Amino acid sequence: MFTQNVGSIDRVLRGALGIFLIALAVFGEGMVWGWIGVVPLATAAVSFCPAYRLIGLNTCGRK
Numbered sequence: 001m002f003t004q005n006v007g008s009i010d011r012v013l014r015g016a017l018g019i020f021l022i023a024l025a026v027f028g029e030g031m032v033w034g035w036i037g038v039v040p041l042a043t044a045a046v047s048f049c050p051a052y053r054l055i056g057l058n059t060c061g062r063k
Contacts, residue, residue, distance in 0.1 A: 001019075001046060002046070002048040003048070004047040004048060004060045005047070005048055005049060005052045005053060005057070005058045005059065005060050006043060006044065006047045006048060006052065006059055006060060007059035007061055009059070009062045010044075010059040011044045011047060012044075012057050014040040014041070014043055014044035015040070015041060015044040015045075015047060017037065017040045018037040018038065018039070018041025019037065019039040019041065019044075020037065020040070020042060021034045021035075021037025021040075022035065022037040022038065025037065047060065
């Protein structure tokens with residue numbers, strides 16, 4: 001479907017950030033903006049970042 005452009009370390013960092021932000025939204029003091037954590041979590045899950053494609057960045061190592 002999409003060419004992977006998110007590498008292993010990038011995926012781990014995005015996943016951790018996404019889970020952290022969502023946890024803040026769920027357990028924090030009503031931090032609605034924490035739900036933005038769904039975006040890095042989703043991009044980590046599919047190994048594709050549309051913003052990376054727009055700027056021509058690839059952390060995956062594949063060509």
